Amino acid sequence: MLPRRTKxxxxxxxxxxxxxxxxxxxxxxxxxxxxxxxxxxVFSPASSPAKSIKDLSVFVLVITGIIFLVVFVLxxxxxxxxxxxxxxAGREPAQVYGSTQIxxxxxxxxxxxxxxxxxxxxxxxxxxxxxxxxxGAMEVTVIGHQYWWxxxxxxxxxxxANELHIPVSxxxxxxxxxxxxxxxxxxxxxxxxxxxxxxxxxPNHPNRMWMDPQSTGVFVGQCAQYCGIQHAKMLLRVSxxxxxxxxxxxxxxxxxxxxxxxxxxxxRVFERNACMNCHAVGGTxxxxxxxxxxxxxxxxxxxxxxxxxxxxxxLRLWIQNPKAIKPGSLxxxxxxxxxDLNAVVSYMETLH
Amino acid sequence: MSSNVITVPVGQAEAxxxxxxxxxxxxTVDHKRLGILYIGSALLFLAVGGVEALIIRIQLMxxxxxxxxxxxxxxxxxxxxxxxxxxxxxxxxxxxxxYLVPLMIGARDMAFPRLNAFxxxxxxxxxxxxxxxxxxxxxxxxxxxxxxxGWWSYAPLGARAFxxxxxxxxxxxxxxxxxxxxxxxxxNIIATILCLRCPGMKLNRMPLLVWxxxxxxxxxxxxxxxxxxxxxxxxxDRYLGGHFFxxxxxxxxxxxxxxxxxxxHPEVYVLxxxxxxxxxxxxxxxxxxPIFGYPVMVAATVxxxxxxxxxxxxxxxxxxxxxxxxxxxTLTTMAVGIPTGIKIFNWIGTMWGGRIQFKxxxxxxxxxxxxxxxxxxxxxxxxxSPFDWQLSLSYFVVAHFHYVIVGGILFALFxxxxxxxxxxxxxxxxxRLGKWHFxxxxxxxxxxFDVMHIPGLLGMPRRIxxxxxxxxxxxxxxxxxxxxxxxAIAILVFLTNxxxxxxxxxxxxxxxxxxxxxxxxxxxxxxxxxFATVPTVASRRPLWDLKHPExxxxxxx
Numbered sequence: 034m035l036p037r038r039t040k041x042x043x044x045x046x047x048x049x050x051x052x053x054x055x056x057x058x059x060x061x062x063x064x065x066x067x068x069x070x071x072x073x074x075v076f077s078p079a080s081s082p083a084k085s086i087k088d089l090s091v092f093v094l095v096i097t098g099i100i101f102l103v104v105f106v107l108x109x110x111x112x113x114x115x116x117x118x119x120x121x122a123g124r125e126p127a128q129v130y131g132s133t134q135i136x137x138x139x140x141x142x143x144x145x146x147x148x149x150x151x152x153x154x155x156x157x158x159x160x161x162x163x164x165x166x167x168x169g170a171m172e173v174t175v176i177g178h179q180y181w182w183x184x185x186x187x188x189x190x191x192x193x194a195n196e197l198h199i200p201v202s203x204x205x206x207x208x209x210x211x212x213x214x215x216x217x218x219x220x221x222x223x224x225x226x227x228x229x230x231x232x233x234x235x236p237n238h239p240n241r242m243w244m245d246p247q248s249t250g251v252f253v254g255q256c257a258q259y260c261g262i263q264h265a266k267m268l269l270r271v272s273x274x275x276x277x278x279x280x281x282x283x284x285x286x287x288x289x290x291x292x293x294x295x296x297x298x299x300x301r302v303f304e305r306n307a308c309m310n311c312h313a314v315g316g317t318x319x320x321x322x323x324x325x326x327x328x329x330x331x332x333x334x335x336x337x338x339x340x341x342x343x344x345x346x347x348l349r350l351w352i353q354n355p356k357a358i359k360p361g362s363l364x365x366x367x368x369x370x371x372x373d374l375n376a377v378v379s380y381m382e383t384l385h
Numbered sequence: 386m387s388s389n390v391i392t393v394p395v396g397q398a399e400a401x402x403x404x405x406x407x408x409x410x411x412x413t414v415d416h417k418r419l420g421i422l423y424i425g426s427a428l429l430f431l432a433v434g435g436v437e438a439l440i441i442r443i444q445l446m447x448x449x450x451x452x453x454x455x456x457x458x459x460x461x462x463x464x465x466x467x468x469x470x471x472x473x474x475x476x477x478x479x480x481x482x483x484y485l486v487p488l489m490i491g492a493r494d495m496a497f498p499r500l501n502a503f504x505x506x507x508x509x510x511x512x513x514x515x516x517x518x519x520x521x522x523x524x525x526x527x528x529x530x531x532x533x534x535g536w537w538s539y540a541p542l543g544a545r546a547f548x549x550x551x552x553x554x555x556x557x558x559x560x561x562x563x564x565x566x567x568x569x570x571x572x573n574i575i576a577t578i579l580c581l582r583c584p585g586m587k588l589n590r591m592p593l594l595v596w597x598x599x600x601x602x603x604x605x606x607x608x609x610x611x612x613x614x615x616x617x618x619x620x621x622d623r624y625l626g627g628h629f630f631x632x633x634x635x636x637x638x639x640x641x642x643x644x645x646x647x648x649x650h651p652e653v654y655v656l657x658x659x660x661x662x663x664x665x666x667x668x669x670x671x672x673x674x675p676i677f678g679y680p681v682m683v684a685a686t687v688x689x690x691x692x693x694x695x696x697x698x699x700x701x702x703x704x705x706x707x708x709x710x711x712x713x714x715t716l717t718t719m720a721v722g723i724p725t726g727i728k729i730f731n732w733i734g735t736m737w738g739g740r741i742q743f744k745x746x747x748x749x750x751x752x753x754x755x756x757x758x759x760x761x762x763x764x765x766x767x768x769x770s771p772f773d774w775q776l777s778l779s780y781f782v783v784a785h786f787h788y789v790i791v792g793g794i795l796f797a798l799f800x801x802x803x804x805x806x807x808x809x810x811x812x813x814x815x816x817r818l819g820k821w822h823f824x825x826x827x828x829x830x831x832x833x834f835d836v837m838h839i840p841g842l843l844g845m846p847r848r849i850x851x852x853x854x855x856x857x858x859x860x861x862x863x864x865x866x867x868x869x870x871x872x873a874i875a876i877l878v879f880l881t882n883x884x885x886x887x888x889x890x891x892x893x894x895x896x897x898x899x900x901x902x903x904x905x906x907x908x909x910x911x912x913x914x915x916f917a918t919v920p921t922v923a924s925r926r927p928l929w930d931l932k933h934p935e936x937x938x939x940x941x942x
Contacts, residue, residue, distance in 0.1 A: 073844025073856055075775040083775075090772045097762040104758050107733050112751055115672070117740040125933075126740050130941060131678035139730040140723065147719045154769040155712045161771060162708040179547075214705075219542045220638060222703060222778060226844040230774020233704045236541060236632035238639055240705035253856075257778040257846040258703075259535050261542060262455050265849035339853075361455055
């Protein structure tokens with residue numbers, strides 16, 4: 034007579050469901066982003082560092098996946114096969130204390146796996162971190178502020194904020210961009226997942242990273258290291274431009290601010306109030322550095338480090354009451370009169 | 386073995402006035418009562434930290450949600466992390482160690498009973514200090530505020546320039562005070578194990594639980610001290626004009642990171658090794674076999690302790706260390722996987738050929754093995770430092786360490802609760818509610834933390850109070866939040882079970898699980914003096930020898 038099973042094999046069923054669920058979610062993540070434009074998926078790289086990271090991660094995923102399957106099968110097998118049965122009641126199984134051979138095997142095999150994984154990883158670390166900077170590479174100094182990004186191009190004399198422009202890199206003649214990472218206050222981290230892994234911006238501790246994007250478009254990311262109350266809205270946009278577009282952008286950014294006599298009233302308000310203590314407008318007496326440079330504000334798609342679109346209404350709201358867009362932002366509410374507010378917004382709109 | 390079984394008849398202990406009873410509990414130096422105090426306070430803060438987690442999850446249910454302000458959100462994740470690590474996980478594990486270690490080595494108490502009480506009350510005071518910040522965090526300026534600098538309080542965010550007021554001082558003092566408590570307990574555990582073992586209990590006959598708590602206590606001594614030092618330096622920076630971490634005066638933010646993580650990473654093993662200990666007791670009993678490879682299990686534990694002291698900077702792969710440092714910490718971190726893998730294999734080896742009984746403690750243990758395996762493998766992924774440049778500081782990391790702390794540590798703890806509750810109270814926990822608790826928690830756990838890996842891979846950073854729509858994170862976060870509520874329901878079932886079974890549970894008797902270690906040889910709950918006559922042991926499983934005189938373990942060891 035067959036022994037009656039004391040337990041249905043619900044267990045294995047459940048674990049298989051969990052496994053399927055797990056693999057389905059993994060596939061969802063690995064599947065290419067169907068949306069046009071660039072997302073933030075670490076598995077759709079567009080630049081060499083991100084690509085070599087992806088290749089390494091697929092390798093690591095495969096190895097860990099195999100380990101998972103082997104151990105999982107062993108676990109499920111022993112749970113199902115060695116479950117207690119009613120017929121065994123009162124009898125104890127054979128008392129086994131261990132086995133030197135088996136234990137040696139499951140020490141040595143994992144050690145070998147670790148060696149392989151380590152060598153593969155060390156190669157990628159070296160390839161990314163110790164890459165020499167070629168002559169003619171674009172250099173940008175990135176300075177993290179509570180809660181916005183300052184970008185300075187020392188060789189080009191350009192200063193801008195929150196939206197980084199870099200040239201696309203042709204794989205045959207790479208023109209990578211090297212970022213020097215600094216911080217003006219707390220720790221931040223520069224993370225645009227499809228271009229490169231993240232690197233922190235730490236005060237008193239300059240860091241460096243590089244990227245050579247091979248397709249144009251806007252890549253998004255955001256600050257990844259907790260930096261204070263508005264860490265969430267310290268967003269990043271990297272515009273990768275074709276050679277002509279980049280040259281055009283460069284020329285327009287190198288000019289001083291547009292002087293439009295129609296906006297002179299707004300400029301007066303700007304310079305008479307505290308605005309100019311924190312913001313710079315090239316070619317005028319405003320040269321503050323606590324806030325973003327506004328010389329070419331209208332060339333940017335967003336304000337408040339990506340928290341709002343750059344529209345006249347948003348600009349107005351932002352100047353009047355920054356907390357409405359970004360509570361905790363260090364920009365004070367300026368308490369301007371209605372007329373002054375309108376004038377300043379008109380002035381901002383001339384800063385192309 | 387000559388342990389006399391003393392059963393205190395029910396009703397013999399006279400009902401005392403509640404003031405007397407309260408006084409007895411507050412002034413107790415009995416390791417069992419202190420153990421229960423540790424566990425009780427941990428359960429209280431588990432509920433508090435759980436509510437904080439639910440607030441976080443409600444806020445993140447969809448993009449641009451306004452359930453709480455950014456300031457409150459930042460306080461919630463700071464308090465959640467600090468509470469769960471320092472005032473839930475550590476006390477509950479110290480509680481079990483306190484309760485079980487003397488019983489398992491045949492001792493009548495810990496080596497230093499009054500230090501034991503002092504340590505508990507220090508750690509409890511630490512928790513009260515942390516929560517007092519809600520009232521006193523802003524000093525005399527009015528309403529208080531909890532710390533909002535994150536549970537690792539990176540410099541210079543914790544400096545006075547960026548964290549004015551006193552809320553982060555309460556965080557510092559709470560960790561400092563409870564840290565002294567932890568050091569006291571660690572010294573006590575080590576002294577107890579080394580000096581108070583009963584006759585015959587040689588080091589290589591100690592139950593694995595005792596071995597692993599010995600290793601854990603040693604690690605506490607090494608790991609907590611740098612944290613305490615760093616907290617003192619931070620106080621000097623904030624109030625005495627020091628510049629250790631004050632970057633604006635030439636201090637080093639990276640120095641704080643090193644101090645914090647040379648505590649922080651061994652801390653993970655301080656928490657997980659006692660859980661390995663629970664597994665090493667529960668799995669053999671419910672498989673009806675001795676642990677597979679006892680000497681290797683001990684060696685692997687000691688090995689993990691040593692290697693885990695040299696892996697801390699894998700929390701710092703993104704701070705711009707050079708390629709040699711990154712390679713070194715990649716290697717050491719991957720190497721920890723070897724002894725940890727050995728343990729998983731040995732537990733499976735214990736089940737292999739056994740007769741597995743699917744009681745609630747064993748269900749939690751099997752789920753532990755499954756989840757700890759995945760947690761280890763995602764750990765290997767992040768040990769590959771370039772992969773970590775993408776994953777670090779993202780929701781993938783949050784999912785990974787919750788897989789360790791909830792899927793590993795909490796599941797093991799639930800197993801331990803179901804296994805030792807009968808010894809502590811004399812009543813069995815309800816198996817029926819236990820199964821409900823197990824399955825609900827399992828479903829909630831996987832819904833939350835399996836799915837949580839994906840927004841990380843899709844570029845979602847941690848510690849953001851809200852996120853932009855259109856990045857593919859909305860649905861995933863909603864699922865994660867739903868899972869969190871299912872887990873909360875499961876915890877309520879568990880707490881209900883603890884309370885109902887205390888009054889209505891079946892009588893446990895001395896040895897409800899037919900187990901083999903010394904605590905099961907005495908009554909449940911044990912008398913104040915534990916053992917009427919100090920037992921003598923001849924093997925690792927003294928009760929097996931007693932129950933199978935024809936085939937004792939002592940013949941093979």
